[in-house]
Amino acid sequence: MKYIEEYREKSLILKLSDHIKKSVKRNYSFMEVCGGHTSAIHRFGIPSLLPPEIKLISGPGCPVCVTATDFIDKALAYSQMENVTIVTFGDLIMVPGSSSSLEKEKTRGADIRIVFSGLDALNIARTEPDKTVIFLGIGFETTAPGTAVTVRTARKEGFGNFLLLSAHKVMPPVMEAIVREGIKIDGFICPGHVAAITGSHIFNFLPEKYRLGCVIAGFEPTDLLQSILMLVRQVNTNSPDVEIQYSRAVTANGNLVAQDQLYGVFEPCDANWRGFGNISDSGLRLKREYDAFDAEKRIPVTIQQYRDNPSCICGDVLRGLKIPGNCSLFRSSCTPENPVGACMVSSEGACNSYFKYHSQ
Secondary structure, three states: OOOOHHHHOHHHHHHHHHHHHHHOOOOEEEEEOOHHHHHHHHHOOHHHHOOOOEEEEEOOOOHHHHEOHHHHHHHHHHHOOOOEEEEEOOHHHHOOOOOOOHHHHHHOOOOEEEOOOHHHHHHHHHHOOOOEEEEEEOOOOOOHHHHHHHHHHHHHHOOOOEEEEEOOEOOHHHHHHHHHHOOOOOEEEEOHHHHHHHOHHHHOHHHHHHOOEEEEOOOOHHHHHHHHHHHHHHHHOOOOOEEEOOOOOOOOOOOHHHHHHHHHHEEEEEEEEOOOEEEEEEEEEEOHHHHHHEHHHHOOOOOOOOOOOOOOOHHHHHOOOOOHHHOOOEOOOEEOOEOOOHHHOOOOOHHHHHHHHOOO
């Protein structure tokens, strides 16, 4: 299969591993900020192919994981309203709120449905005009253009019963928050899917301002190993840069059509991140001309002060301060079937990946 088998060739994988081992001159810490990378790194056993001098750290790359409890609580409040249908992607339904989850409320009779796209949600509004359909928009620059197209279509076709509750976020501000917090890393493995939309230039501030290298990586074993080798070489030569390893999908300027859709509907706003708190200009809200589709403006809702489980260390995992095995709940009361924290819910979450691909 093209672009799969070629990037899983055993001899090439071993050759890249050998090149990395011969290139190390010191200790290195690299952070991936894409949930797809987190899953692939552990699925393919990438750490076992690296020398002990190289440490990989999982960061805030899973959109389900970084969605804060207050957003879940708002969705739960809407789910209790008469004639309201909550529409969401599958993973989000299991994320715990302060006192419940969408999955639990669904079993109690709330109208909560899983879809594969925003347009699926819009079709529910189209076929059930007596319902107020609230679509939970989550994800980074990768999924936000699709939500933007959905909102534009809703306005064009006049669906007043379709609303958006947005938790969409953008990647650069949280990466800067990690650096400013002083978390020790030598470079970033940058998200390939995000960069396919935005272009590589959005990461230029990292080498220019913070002297940190970046390599935009694909998702196969050879992609990841080549990206790590590129980062090692940047560190060794003290020449931080933004390099594109995932050149079959990413360019400097990105997908201009998708960007036009995204920024035609959304504008930056402050956003609450699990583990980080409020980060300026890290979220996406609907522009004023789309207020009619903004759930929080059309149907304001008040929630009680939200709270996270104090025993869950998901926030520290997302900030690269701890690993899942440091958590007292991991593999005991917190499992994929019964997640206590958001990092155990999604297949792209660090806790979920550790659970599936590590024996202890």
